[in-house]
Amino acid sequence: MSASPDSTTLPRTTETQVNRYKWLQRDSRADLYAILDVALVAHVGFVRDGGKPVVIPMGYARVGDAILMHGSTGAGLNRSAKRGIDLVATVTIMDGLVFAQSLFDSTLNYRCAMIFGTADPVPNAEKEVAIKAISDRLMPGRWAEVRPPSARELAATYVLRLPLDTASVKVRAGGPDDTAADGIWTGHIPIHSTIGAPVPQNGVTAPVPASVPGTVEQFQTSFGGAAPTL
């Protein structure tokens, strides 16, 4: 593994080097963070006992130069990860469909980050801070509106920390690569995520607290409505 030349550049390693459509690779740490701070779920891959691959979706939050992941502990990840586990976390934002002159050149627009490394369980003493960070990311402001986690809840909660040392970013945006030709429509169709209106649970009488419009506003802003500028 080669060292990162400086803190704003991602290192190129045998793992992170993009082999196909190499020109779509981005080397800026800012590009990595821009993807991680928009998506909600990482697809986390690891090797199960017996050598077979597993991929599970996990909610996460970036905190500085690491992500904290929290999600289904099924599929053996919690058991395997007691002492750190080799994994990859892939985060993909789908941005649209590209209609080129041929099907061969037609493609998808996307932003994709892959993080390779060893994830360690967050120690008990740091778990509450980690859970608050994930909560602040997914439901900003909610922490102050509800009771704090109990000791029992903290004990039952499992958070993994994956450093962002070895990561790869690939981004495709905009229309086809070829210049336009006569007689054929070419272009792209954007796809983006939208956050909807909050739906109160049946029987709720309390007014809507600040975290709810705050969450909607945060994701409206980060999801955007147009092709991303990275």
Place this chain on the structure above:
Amino acid sequence: MSASPDSTTLPRTTETQVNRYKWLQRDSRADLYAILDVALVAHVGFVRDGGKPVVIPMGYARVGDAILMHGSTGAGLNRSAKRGIDLVATVTIMDGLVFAQSLFDSTLNYRCAMIFGTADPVPNAEKEVAIKAISDRLMPGRWAEVRPPSARELAATYVLRLPLDTASVKVRAGGPDDTAADGIWTGHIPIHSTIGAPVPQNGVTAPVPASVPGTVEQFQTSFGGAAPTL
């Protein structure tokens, strides 16, 4: 592996049995297809030479009781898969955020399908049909509007076929599980995908062909705007 009791039920195996929030598991093949026919990208995990996990996003299309996957052949998947490769394809649709009375019970809404198996490269003689199936799914109608793939393009294209024999479906929808309590707002905030207006490439003079509004309409319908009914 236990045999599927009938063709409409997914088999429970050690791989497909959900271990956490077991009650969210769905056993109907229709639920599996409903997820696969909405999402555009599968996160495909496999074990690289050296035993480390890799997860790459791949565009796919379901055709009957298999998915055909086509995407970046980086990360060694194409080289590894010459004779079939053990992999898992996970497809997740994020449906929203659930605000419960505690952070511990707060969660995400999602539809998730995991498919375990051995993927085989589609043989040369069947590649054009496979590529057409993927094209018909992602850009319905486009096949008839552009030239067919050349022999050279087909040779350079790589499609994997993964049967849907061993698959697991987990779905969370709606508000919190607890009943509402006095004095605290609880509910959920939906998230969904939206397809935008087509963006013609600079210099395009041809009129918009039928595949473009057709694609928009297909994804508008399948993405929906409300919580899914599965």
